[in-house]
Amino acid sequence: MFLASQYPGNRLQTLFRCWLRSKKQPDTFQGDGITISSVIPALLGTDDILSSTHYEQFETLASRLRQALRDRFQDIIAKDECMLATVLDSRYKLIPFVDTDTTGTGRNDLALKVCTKREASRRLSTAVDQAKRTTRSEIKLYKVLLQI
Numbered sequence: 497m498f499l500a501s502q503y504p505g506n507r508l509q510t511l512f513r514c515w516l517r518s519k520k521q522p523d524t525f526q527g528d529g530i531t532i533s534s535v536i537p538a539l540l541g542t543d544d545i546l547s548s549t550h551y552e553q554f555e556t557l558a559s560r561l562r563q564a565l566r567d568r569f570q571d572i573i574a575k576d577e578c579m580l581a582t583v584l585d586s587r588y589k590l591i592p593f594v595d596t597d598t599t600g601t602g603r604n605d606l607a608l609k610v611c612t613k614r615e616a617s618r619r620l621s622t623a624v625d626q627a628k629r630t631t632r633s634e635i636k637l638y639k640v641l642l643q644i
Contacts (some may be wrong), residue, residue, distance in 0.1 A: 513545075533585035534555060536573050537592045539565065557592050562607035576619055579611060583620050590616055597620060 543565055549558040572578060582588050590613045611619070 531581065531585070532578055533581040533588060535569075536579055537584045537588055539569050539573060540592050540610055541608065547607070566607040573608060573610060576623070578619060579616055580623055583616050 507602045546558045546562045546565070549555065582592060583590060593610050593616045595613060631637060
């Protein structure tokens with residue numbers, strides 16, 4: 497049985513805030529007007545919240561939640577489509593991405609690994625160049641395929 501008196505108030509409040517923020521993420525993603533560009537910033541924000549929990553009683557919980565976050569969402573945030581949508585969204589641009597490689601200095605405390613700002617810019621440039629090379633006949637073919 498959980499007794500609130502077993503935990504000092506500040507620690508209990510921290511756990512409760514962490515749980516509340518994590519609980520809101522699925523609701524946020526299922527709301528109207530939510531686009532794929534919000535996925536990376538929201539997941540990184542959740543990871544940031546979990547990484548800032550430094551109470552001994554909650555470190556195991558936080559580390560397991562972060563591991564579950566990485567296991568479930570790392571493949572999604574690594575996709576070009578998700579990264580490009582975030583970069584092209586005027587609310588986010590390159591803000592969620594790291595300045596340096598996450599294996600070096602920078603945000604290496606995050607469980608989720610995102611590409612660097614330089615890599616995001618390179619992928620965007622490649623996508624624009626590829627779009628420019630797309631011919632009208634290819635566009636017609638895509639339209640036909642999408643109707644099927």
